[in-house]
Amino acid sequence: MDFTISPRVEDYRARIARFVEDELLPVEADRTNYDAHENIRTDVLGRLRDKAKAEGLWCLQLAPETGGQGLDTVGMAVCYEEMQRSIFGPVVFNSAAPDDGNMMVMEKAATPEQKERWLRPVVEGRVRSSFAMTEPAPGSGSDPAGMMLTTARREGDSYVVNGRKWFITGAEDAAHFILVARTSDDPRKGLTAFFHHRDTPGFRIERRIPIMGPEEHGGHCEVVYEDMVIPAENVFMEEGDGLKMTQMRLGPARLTHCMRWLGLSKRCVEIATDYAHERIAFGERLADRESIKVMLGDLAMQIEVGRILVAKAAWAIDQGSFARKEVSMAKVHVANLLHQAADTAIQINGARGYSKDTPLEWIYRYARQARLVDGADEVHKMVLERTLAKEGRAFWTWEVGA
Template sequence: MDFTLPPEIDSLRLQVRDFVEREVIPLEADPESYNEFDNIRLALCDEMRAKARTAGLWAPQMPKSRGGLELPLVGWAAFYEEANRSIFGPVTLNCQAPDDGNMSVLNKVLPSDEMKDRWLQPIIDGEARSSFVMTEPHPGSGSDPGGMMLTRAEKRGDRYVVHGRKWFISGAAVASHFILVARTSDDPRRGLSAFLYHRDDPGWRIVRRIANMGPDEHGGVCELEFDGLEIPEDHRLLEEGDGLRITQIRLGPARLTHCMRWLGLAKRCMEIARDYVEEREAFGSRLIDHESIQMMLGEIAKDIQIGRLLVMNAAWTIDRGGLARKEVSMAKIHVADTLIKAADTAIQLCGAKGYSKDTVLEWIYRYARCAKLVDGASEVHKMVLSRAYRKEGNDFWRWGE
């Protein structure tokens, strides 16, 4: 397998790097760039998104016919990594969660151009935000939606009526288009179905925006209540009982795109730490000349490269038609740990400056902790790997699918 990027993708990667360096990273130092949730102000975000579209750096995962770049997954990896050298990069280039995963699944499963024009195109164009509504409060669904989901969608004629609660729903406070997963039967394998609804539809509400250690993405993470939301039958995605299939179509690549972005953040942590220790002196020499400092930087550099190889291997496998379940799980576990380690090490090397808001390290550090939780806790992914190993034995390490 050859992970050399095709010339056109490498050229695009360098364009992203230049755009982020020139247009986006400088915004991080200005307190006026931020909203009350430590993210880029929406008005400024819209301004930067217009610049990105003009530069031809927009929606890398979407078809060219709909205004995207139509890159293969390996191309996403190169693009997303460069985008997230800035904390504002992915949202500027329309490759941020949860819209990224929602666009991808809608592009795959919506049955007609008419449906795509209504539900997908506004997200691609940046005119609407979206949200994926699955996780529930205890004792409802978390990492085991098939067995634990309590929110029900009851079929009444040509409509489904929804009752239940969801929480930690990313982006809900600003979303217009929602993908909802709810129980339609007690079948252990085909008991869930997926639906589309709009924020203006009656019968649901946002109970609260859940405060967390943040920083918050646009729309935060919210708790929702459904008390009679009616969804037309033709707003169901695929067939009744295909809810788990929808989640797998969405979450596999979405987990991998998280890793792609996190590698960019981990590299940014290294850049900030390297620049500081190259200049800072202590005990008569620069910090970079101390062997202990070199070992800390070297270890993170090694972990980032391992993460990149895991991500690229998973992307390569998917591009070739494979499911890459264990490849994605390995990447998710390792890159989550690497991001946390990179942020922690960079703060340690920068000392009080790293702990302060003089750099984005403290922002990345607070954000990084969710990496071991979102889209499946690390322990769940380790269970996936254990099951695969028990089933495959030494074939776990076979070459290719």
């Protein structure tokens, strides 16, 4: 087993670290740079994105011919973790959800014509994108194949779409959408994916759903499709491949969430450690108290466990595996770790942590959704149990080299 990274990946990591330190943390510290939804203001974002492009730190996850830097999944894990030291990091480098997952699946599976029309503008940062799958109950949630209610009915060379989606991340600011809708009752081939533009007649945003935490640009919206006509040329992959496309997208996307959450978890420890070394109470530094040492030591260990889980899943993906069980284990562990890291850091910082003087309260509110998005903890644990029941003792194996 080799846990080293290449000099090229280390070069990207080091340059990202410097960019975050010099360019992003000062912006993050100034509340005037935040928009009304507690994300970076778009004008400030534009200037930073131009700098990231100029320094060759743009779209690390995509191939050079697509407009990226060509890092593999392991390299992405190293760099995504580093860029999320700042709460604004991923969006500056064009590595934030949902564009991140949308770009990767379009690069992998779209036709050349579709890439030119739907992918290139997102890669270049001219537009944002959104992924429309989740529906209000009793519609599609963790079981899209069995519960999808939005329909796309074939009429000649077009499809007519009707339905409702909600918690569609980034929808208010997105121009390009990937929509998943039902085209038949086939349990495996009943869903189809489509591209559409926000200005397509029959599509509207019903509302931007208020949420507990800070929001991605474009929020989390409820959207409505009423007799929206989509030309057949906008089918993504083939009719009936919607579930396949969704699985292709969500596996790597879940893992990139984990990569970013590790960066936030480390930031929480950094803030807590700095304060513990500065703060004196009852005649001693907080950092010298055994209780604080235990709290920080446990977090350091749990972060390293998360990094190993993410690294193994990333390695498996780079070997051509879907890495379903590896991604599920990483997703559950790191999502819970993020909440623990924010909570512990706030506890150590006391009232300062609960205030907006640090990003800890921002991270704490953001962290609660981690255990829900891209599959709730319970769903992933059921997937793991199902795999265990199928594989038995073979669940725990080592790959044998040639």
